[in-house]
Amino acid sequence: MNALEVGNIVNLSVARKTDLGYVLMNAQREEVFLHKTETEEDLVENSKVKVFLYHDHEGRLAATTTMPFIDMNSIAWLEVAGVQTRLGVFLNIGIKKDILLSKDDLPDDRSIWPQVGDKLYCGLRTDKKGRLFADRASNEETETIAKPAPETLRNQYIVGHVYRFNEQGAMLFTDDHYIAFLHRDEADRALRLGQRLQIRVTFVREDGRLNVSLKAPKEIAYEEDSQLILSYLEKNDGFMPFNDKSNPNEIKREFGLSKAAFKRAMGKLMKEKKVEQSTEGSKLKA
Template identity: 45%
Template sequence: MEKLKAGNKVKLKVERQAPFGYFLSNGEEDVLLHQSEVVGQVKLGQLLEVFLYHDSKNRLAATMLTPKITEGEYKFLTVADVNSRLGVYVDIGIHKDLLVSKDEMPTDKEQWPRAGDILFVGISYDKQGRMLGILGKEENILPLSKEAPPSLVNKFVTGTIYHVFHLGAFLLTEDGYIAFLHRDEAEGYKVRLGEKLKARVKWVRPDGKVNLTLLPKKEERYGRDALLILQHLQSRNGMMPYSDETSPEVLRQKFNLSKAAFKRALGKLLKEGKVYQKDGWTYLKQDQ
């Protein structure tokens, strides 16, 4: 007979009653069904379908509550609590939450999920056979996804981040599209695992997956960057020692703009006649 194991639904016989619940058996092993885990009426000799887990004392126990996940499944589950030493706990529908180890979490703790976020997880086991949560991978999420149509470009989608790594993050959108947000498209925003995020579709790939951006469209970005330069000029009596010849490092430090973005925005202001340049300086026209 197969050994009883946490994470599974099994049918066990009610062998005897105790002051704190019932002992169930498969004929070889007994497990406790605590009174708090009982749903409805229970009778001796009855065959019950229960879910097995490890209780707070690491003993194999049973519950009649319906779990949100069993072994072999991967689902989006809500984060119930975060423990910086151990990891993240997710609600699986029974009285004991499922621990997703800190080893599964991003190296940067700022990118750890928060209570209320959603993690895509499955069930695994440690060396002692205790049930643990593991983050789902692309092969686990593919069955839940579908290809995005080319018409999705420039439209906004909302999705949940299921994987974070050094280049960015992967999301599954509410419509079932797998999406990638590169860190350069996040405008300096540090995303976190399990976060729900709204972003614009920049590109629909040939395989039906999409690339996202948090940056505004170019024309909108030019206007915003140009306004930033104008505000800087106004704060310096209409002149600044920066031009399209200024080094990229200085422009990034002073304006948080790449040289290409600075030149585009400055070019817009020059074309509109709002500024002029002389000897490496930029000046605000007096009537502005």
């Protein structure tokens, strides 16, 4: 039998039963406690039981018959169960106690830390004191499980999690095991590590990786922006003090659009003869 080390799955013998649970023992006569709330079985002395070893909330070595999603020799996508900026984030590994991913293993910028419900690709490790921690998979470990994407994915929508950032944007790992790159210019919101996103494939590279976007295709974006302007005009008696010469900051504040997007939408509306401009602003055409 293996030594009683935190993070391992081992088969142990039931040495004796107590009011609170069971004392388990290995071949070296090392003991660990299995609380009755950590098993659904009614164990008898000298029977064998398979358990996972962890530290309880008081830092004591403990056992559970609930098998975790990972052990010391595996990696899995783990959901964030809690965030403490002083410590890091806590991950659900499938047992009653969540495991800490230290802030030292997270970005210095806390605005891009994962939130509850996000997922990170992690394994387990122990520190010098023998305490159990989650351990983020390296980029190489993540990319090892990836597969090349087919050309037919272009313009399709897929789903994935952000697993790292670089100077140009974010890398995602999709549900179908594809690697995708989201350039910062193709993001329509602030991103965070572990965030789950629905993304549109814009290009399939020769190496099978994907370029993706969070933005709608241009024709859809133009239509949405033009409808936004029309609704604004209708709510304001058919007139607005804005035209394609207006201050970009004022346009952004009022419509949430860049000046370029505003001009494209206005151009579409004028081409369709729905809006006309003047030096005073713009109005609906009768």
